[in-house]
Amino acid sequence: METTINITQTLILVPIFGAILGLFFRKKPKALKGWFFAITSLILFAIFLNPESVAPTTKSLALLIALAAWLCILARYLESNTAFDLFEILILMGLGFGFLFSVKPLNHIFLASIFALLISMQWRIGGEASAPEKFWVIGLNGLAIILLGTASLFSAQNEAILLSLAYSMLLPLFPFHGAYAVFLKRFPGALPPFLSLFLPSLGLHGLLPQIQMLPPGIKHLLLVCAISGIIIGGLRSLVQIRVPDVLSQIALVFWSVLWWHFSRPEASTNTALLFLSAVALSLCGLFLMWHGLAARFGNLIINQFGGLSSAMPRFSVLFVLLCTAAMGLPLFGVFSGFIKMAFSSTSGFSWGLLFTLFAWVFASWRIPTLMQSLLFGKQNPQWIYDDLGLGETTAFSLLLAVLFILGVAPQTLMELQHFPELSAHLSATRMENNP
Amino acid sequence: MTSLPHPILILLSPLLAGLLIPILAPRLGEKISKIGIIAQVISFFLSLILLYDVTVNPPISIAPLNAQDFLGFGLYIDRLSAVMMLLVTGVSTLIHVFSRNYLHQDTGYTRFFTLLSLITFALLYLVASPNLLMLLVFWQLISWLLYLLLIHNHVHQPTIKAGFKTLIILRIGDICFLGGVILAYQLYGTLEFPHIFERAAESTAVISLLPGIEMKGVTAVALLIFVGAMSKSAQFPMHVWLPDTMYGPTPVSALMHAGIVNAGGFLLNRLAPLYGLSPTTLNLIFFLGALTTILGASIMLVQNDAKKMLGYSTVAQMGYMIMECGLGAFALAIFHFIAHGLFKASFFLGAGSVIHSTRIEPKAPTAPKISQVLSEPKPKAPFSRLIWLTGFITTLILPLFILFMAHDVFHIPLNDEAHGAVIFLFFGWVTSSQAIISLYRMNAVSSWKVVSAMIGTLTLIVFTYLFAGELFTLFLYPVPGEAAFYFETAALPAVIFDFFVVLTALMIISVWVFLYAKARGQHILMPAWIEDLKIKYYVRLMNRLYIDLFYQRCAQRITGLAQKIDKRYLAWLP
Structure with missing residues (x-):
């Protein structure tokens, strides 16, 4: 027990102290990137080699967050300005580990700190966000802090409802997804790719103990919100003209599919974890790719791009593969996660399942059109094209490798429930229902 | 179970x-095409061995290496798989060889050969999948690789547009398959x-799904x-992607x-045993x-773009x-598409050399100008009673001939309730009629060569169908009684079956009557409303x-709805 506390405390403190020490290099972006890369590599290594100390789900989520931070730092395109976002990533990671590894009420304090930090970050870059967007961020994050602080005053079931509402700001659920969408659209540098994974991972961690305690009426409501999220997010993604706007709507669609899973009695931790890991990594990768483009050419609208396939071949190949993964095509993790979710149902073919299939239609529509707009067509003769560097190429290749392993061998990677057992369970259930 | 690695x-x-x-x-530049070709040749010869193997032995089943994961990469190869593998590797080898020169100095040479090899692999795995999930996996990958x-x-913008149309229709199909x-x-x-x-x-x-409406699982x-x-x-109404894909490279069209x-x-x-449980389906x-056949053939006849015609023919x-x-008639379908596949592949791969020969041949006839065509009197087509009679008699007496052969020579029972034998005979008759009518249209001159070609075609098709049938x-389907x-x-x-047969027979006879009248310069009097209908449908089919x-309007409506939701109703929501 003593060892556990030491390791988890170290995992909380190392990123925060690492960020503070990084202030010494704040004028030297290259050195700063190197320092932060070393810190995140150390953390990743520590979590990877520490199998016994924490619950498997928590360990997987911590590993996922550390991996995202590592990838974001490695693939961060160095501009002339300071890498302010990297400090935020480390601090958020430290606080996130605090939420993952501690127990009530300390974990709620860590989470409230994260919400508060996000509000303050939004305040600092407020010039870029519109007034309604500021309202959403401050309103929703403020509400989440209040819910975290007051939930314990109510009965167990009501506490579960209130906490689930607070976590729906992290793992986006329509109509509480506003703050998440604003972070992805407005935050600078490598923060959107990191937050696209970080927040839903924390949301899942918080939600898992609550979900079984929710009354059936609330679960029906969750189903309605999830289906609305799929339809509205999918439709809105079709008409967005900026890449982050498209991706934030696609994110809502995929997270709504996860909420659909939670609305069902047979929701499983392992399945949810697999789906979340795959979707979060795909989104993180797409946002990172966009960060690379925006850093090179500016925050342009989609139609201003074109012809990248000839000018940036490395970028194009990796982007096509990432789109393949994000669209839910095999042999990548999003497909496997969804299949596992769909197969775990014992309630037969339902409207909910039918609507989740729409998520695939929207993804298959919007992601390829986005890909086509960026990669195909003619090049802009006035632009100087600069293909991915070594760090970026390594980061995206590793990301794809992880998505591939999640796709073809999730059992090996995540110690998931064995497939035939599920089959046996389903058969037994059916026999009970139809003697 | 087998220990053979092939x-x-x-x-x-x-x-x-x-x-x-x-x-x-x-490092290798364009020589990399040789890697693809060698790989396909190896696969082709091993497929030949495999076909022999599964013909004389039971089906081969190879357990997955990663049995603990649900995407278990095992194999199941029966006769159907082996036949398909031979077709895929054979066609792919030819396409690889053809592409080597066809794509010479193309900037996407490496990408093309990479994708060609990968799609061949995906097709091979598709036909050797041990379960429905792996079949679905490779089914979806093929959609993406094809795109x-x-x-x-x-x-080229029209290429991108056609590619996306293909992808979205294939993905809708994939998602329904996923639902299944x-x-x-x-x-x-x-x-x-x-x-x-x-x-x-x-x-x-x-x-x-709805109260009161139930369906068998x-x-x-x-x-x-x-x-x-x-x-x-490409079945109606999901056929629209195929005729538009001709912008792709010729080897892709062939594949x-x-x-x-x-x-x-x-x-x-x-999945024949599954479909065998669902007569409704x-x-x-x-x-x-x-x-699809009727619409595809009708639209093909009135298209003025040769590529679109080819697309609708398929x-x-x-x-x-x-x-x-x-x-x-599941086996007949396999036989049909092997024959069609080989024919179409040769057609596409040969088209380039025909165009090339035409370009370099100084004596090749050039297309006349429209003004020339309009001003010159049209020569009267010589009517060949010999050819017409041969076609008419063979297509009409063919059913009797087939019945005789089937009943007295091959001893196929014709009095079964399921019409199995009649189906084979019917398809043989329709196909040969179609071929002979096409021959007649192309060679309206009196010649014993044409007569011989007609009779040869007839014999070939009839015996081919009987071969396919038996x-x-x-x-x-070697298990006794399975096909039946x-x-x-x-x-x-x-009643429906007989109606369908009679209708088709009447259509074939009408075509012969029409050809007879046309060849003699005669006009068949039709009521005015039929003439109007002809014009209306001609325009509709041409479009x-x-x-x-x-579909375009539907996509615009969906986008319009999305715009409304985004800008009008939910503009306040990020």
Whole structure:
């Protein structure tokens, strides 16, 4: 027990102290990137080699967050300005580990700190966000802090409802997804790719103990919100003209599919974890790719791009593969996660399942059109094209490798429930229902 | 179970080529095409050995290496798989060899050969999949790889547009297939082929999405999976992608028309025992196939773009193939698409050299100017009574001839309730009539050569169909009574079947009457309303029944709705 506390405390403190020490290099972006890369590599290594100390789900989520931070730092395109976002990533990671590894009420304090930090970050870059967007961020994050602080005053079931509402700001659920969408659209540098994974991972961690305690009426409501999220997010993604706007709507669609899973009695931790890991990594990768483009050419609208396939071949190949993964095509993790979710149902073919299939239609529509707009067509003769560097190429290749392993061998990677057992369970259930 | 490595090598060979080509391309340049060609040749010869192996031995089943994961990469190869593997590797080898020169100095040379090898691997795995999930996995990968191949020339906007249209229609089919697989798993608790068939036969499950409306579970599964087959095999109303894909490179067209569009027919054959449990689905398949054939052939006749004509020709042929499946003649469908695939592949691969020869041949006739055509009097086509009579008699006496051969020589029982034998004979008759009418249109001159060609065609088609009907069915479905069971399940009500046969017979006779009158310069008097109808339908068919336009409008409506939601109703929500 003593060892556990030491390791988890170290995992909380190392990123925060690492960020503070990084202030010494704040004028030297290259050195700063190197320092932060070393810190995140150390953390990743520590979590990877520490199998016994924490619950498997928590360990997987911590590993996922550390991996995202590592990838974001490695693939961060160095501009002339300071890498302010990297400090935020480390601090958020430290606080996130605090939420993952501690127990009530300390974990709620860590989470409230994260919400508060996000509000303050939004305040600092407020010039870029519109007034309604500021309202959403401050309103929703403020509400989440209040819910975290007051939930314990109510009965167990009501506490579960209130906490689930607070976590729906992290793992986006329509109509509480506003703050998440604003972070992805407005935050600078490598923060959107990191937050696209970080927040839903924390949301899942918080939600898992609550979900079984929710009354059936609330679960029906969750189903309605999830289906609305799929339809509205999918439709809105079709008409967005900026890449982050498209991706934030696609994110809502995929997270709504996860909420659909939670609305069902047979929701499983392992399945949810697999789906979340795959979707979060795909989104993180797409946002990172966009960060690379925006850093090179500016925050342009989609139609201003074109012809990248000839000018940036490395970028194009990796982007096509990432789109393949994000669209839910095999042999990548999003497909496997969804299949596992769909197969775990014992309630037969339902409207909910039918609507989740729409998520695939929207993804298959919007992601390829986005890909086509960026990669195909003619090049802009006035632009100087600069293909991915070594760090970026390594980061995206590793990301794809992880998505591939999640796709073809999730059992090996995540110690998931064995497939035939599920089959046996389903058969037994059916026999009970139809003697 | 077998210890022979060749089934695995057949698959690994194109996969390795697909992985090695991009790695070695910077060093080898255009020589990398040789890696692809060698890999395909190895796969082809091993497929030949495999076909022999599964013909004399039981099917080969290879357990997955990663049995603990649900995407278990095992193999199941029976006669159907082996035949398909031979077709895929054969066509792919030819396409690889052809592409080597065709894409000379193309900027996407490496990408093209990589994708070509990978899609060959995906096709091979598709036909050797041990369960429905792996079949779905490779089914979806083929959609994506085909899209990437079609947009080879990615600076050309119409190519990109056609590629996207293809992708979205194939993905809709894929997602319905996915729905069918999920439902099958929920109903039967397994996705392994033999177990699904067993449990589906035992199951009495019904599903209900709306109160009061129930459907047999097996019918729902079969229908959802059939939508997947419809998309790949370009069946009405999901056929619109195929005629637009001609912007892709010629080898891709050849691969698509010879291999990929046949995936639907393969899927129906692979799941024949499941479809055999659902007469409703089989009847629907028959009607959709028939509709696709009629529409495809009609639209083809009035197109003024040669490429679109080719596309609609394939649509019609695919409809024909699906129609055969709908009648329970699964083996016949396989035979049909192998023949069609080889024919179309040679057609596409040969088209380039014909165009090239025409360009370099100084004596080649040039197209006359429109003013010239209008001013010059049209020479009267010489009427050949000999040719006409040969065609007319052979197509009319053909049924009797076939009946005689089938009944007295081959001893096929013709009095079965399922019309199995009649179906074979009917298809033989229709096909030969179609071929002979085409020959007559092309050679309206009196010549014994043409007569010989007509009779040769007739004999070839009749015996081919009888061969397909007897030997190929026996080869693919060796279990006694299995093929007959499918015919019985698919049997249409006698009135509908007879109506269909009579209608087709009347159509063939009408064509001969029309050709006779036309050749003699005579005019058949028709009521005015029929003339009006002819004009109306001509315009509609030329505009492809406005189906493309309808889809375009639907997409615009959806986007319009999305705009409204985004800008008007939910502008306040990020």
